[in-house]
Amino acid sequence: MRYQFLSVDLQNDFTAEGGKHYKIRPSINFDKEVLFPFLKEKGIKISEIISDYRQPRLGDRDESCIPGT
Known part of the structure; x- marks a missing residue:
């Protein structure tokens, strides 16, 4: 396989x-409206990968990518 x-x-x-x-990006709508429905229709599995969130680093201007957001 x-x-x-x-x-x-x-x-x-x-x-x-x-x-x-x-920011509006064409790839986001493509993923949500075309790619994911196509994969689901074809029975292709989609899995979520849980990232290893890190503490903010020096130079970070704000807190982003907080788990659960």
């Missing part, structure tokens, strides 16, 4: 309206 992986980070700070760093 052959496997292929596609990694997409949909952290709400970047991809949800109202997120701290949200």
